[in-house]
Amino acid sequence: MTPGFVIRVDLFSLEIEVSYMSQLLVSPLRYCLAMLLLASLLITPAVVRAADNAAYEKAVQNAVTYLTNQGQAADGTFSGNTGIGVTALCTLGLLEHGRTPLDPAVKKGLAALEKHVKEDGGIYLEGTRHRNYETCLCLLTFVAANNDGQYDKLIGNANKFLKGLQWDKEEGKSEDDAFYGGAGYGGHSRPDMSNTTFLMEALKESGTSADDPAMQKALLFVSRCQNLESPHNQFEFAPKNPDGGFYYTVAAGGTSQAGQTANGGLRSYGSMTYAGLKSMIYAGVDKDDQRVQAAVAWLGKNYDTEHNPGMGDTGLYYYYHTVAKALEAYGEDEFVTADGKSHDWRKEFTEELISRQQENGSWVNDKAERWMEGDPNLVTGYCLLALAHLQKDAD
Template sequence: MLALFTLRKGLLGRALAFAALVAFTSPILAADDDRAAYDKAITSAVNFLTAQQNEDGSFSDAAPIGVTGLCAAGILEHGRTADDPVVKKALTFLESNIKEDGGIYGEGSNHKNYETSLSVLAFAAANKDGRYDKLLAGTDKFLKGIQWDASEEKEESDPFYGGAGYGGHKRPDLSNTAFMMEALKATGTGPDDEAMKKALIFVSRCQNLESEHNTSEFPAKNPDGGFYYTIAAGGSSQAGETPNGGLRSYASMTYAGLKSMIYAGLDKDDERVKAAVAWLGKHYTLDENPGMGQQGLFYFYVTCAKALDALGDEEFVTADGTKHPWRAELRAELLGRQQKDGSWVNETTRWMEGNPQLVTGYTLLAIKYAQPTAAK
């Protein structure tokens, strides 16, 4: 679809672009910078979620706490406030799940980190007047408490050190760690905080880059600068292994790694950032999650959007020297994928992306970074 948009020179290019949008059956058939089209898409998405909200304020029967936090955060990022009836109902549901340890999760949950971190994004966005300061202080304490460090008898040399897992005593991974760092950043935690410093140690070890920050066996087997799922418990990549036992890099984790390193204070001159950007420059596309195809596509979109925004460049330069106006390209891709009912959903359903509430929440967060130029 993006390739068609780059052909918009003359009547033929415009006709092809129009035909591509029609093929995706999107209700949005406007130019990239059409603010009205963007606003229409957002309104349609929020209306979809409003219609899907349960009586108790949740947005999904499956994984209701995490999905509700995600959807509420997405709605709040597009102009609603904590006093909006839909948002207020969702936040009340989340508050009903606060535990004594400060976390926000369901009884017996195996996803305490995800649920708490996504809830934090909602409460932080709703906290303009400080009404949730005490609540967020509790979530900060909880999230820092589940990070693997000396309190779990892990020394800095241990591959577990600095990472976050699902919230029990399972091994940490880059996805959970990135969500934890995102939540901590949302409440004002900066790079000088010990939790961020520890997390950076773990994140750096999940990169296929040999350096003083990663002396594990894996980078030498696949020295491409990208990121994989986890260094812990023997190492693992959702994209699989190379023939020699290396861990394959893939885009969603590489964007997660890039974003997390920037949140932890690294700049563009750091070798780790350079290597991540170089890998992404060789694999830039919005048609798929490179390395994983259509799996985790919308997780990929929101991670990509946040990472490139954090990087700070309005154009992303790929390995062949092409300058991509990534915000406009991402906007075109997401608008083209919107369903007629206002939702987004992934036909490849792994990681719950067959759930339209979850995916619409992801997309509302991603598309915030892809607003028409005049809106920023």
């Protein structure tokens, strides 16, 4: 028998035994080959997953440390000069990553939010233009913190308040009106996809079923913001750009943040199309429904981990947070793009987010500050939520 190395590998415990037989007779070349074999055996899927998990945990811990040590003010708020939405978002991000309501930073954040609970059930800063956004984010946060039922009454009242913000017959809008079912910033402001999808998520997480009238009314509005002619959407914009994606709002003459097509259609873009997909699933729309299939087809043609399709760097971190929630709701481990390629979307978006983290643990959109993405507290909150949903149900 030719002298050499005998390598025994236990792939489950990753224990490796190398027996050195007749050291004097082993050539340098054979030694190198044996070492290469040994290295290749070490690189198993389990090792790769362990490395990925370590990078994930480090990114999360650095972000949590940033928020608690640098982002939070003494009064418990995060970016309190902008309202209470960022405080809710960051507190929710901490809760999603293992902090409890008794954690000092979370406890201070919840206390800061509770100061703004109103008699009408809403949770918002007095005089704000963002009653819907703020109440939605606060409701999501109190649901996550409601371990022993202490917030049951608050949650029920906020849920009822949000339902009252929808445009419907009580505001004089019939089902064939473009406003019907949608929600805007608050009061009687024009409804839009972003406000409506936050409302639907907050209602869902606070116990509203998919077949509840509020969810179904919201679904009608969402369906009309899709570039798809269907029994659910007979509005003027659908045939002008029938690509299956979503835009900002069909109401008040229609608006897309991505602009218009040459024929007056409204351009679809990434963040609103993922928001549309998520909202349809929350409202119980089946994957075989033409609306879902059209949205998934658009996303398959525009899958992008580096940009918000149609918007570039604008709204990028809102996009990441929406992608994570939408694809989690869609429920497929692999996302197949138009070229037939299967993507491990959890891994790809996680790696992209980690690569963008600042040295101090925060994230910030330094290329496009629109929609407050120049605020590291807001953007770090988005990223913590995105990472939480990217990790859920993953191996």
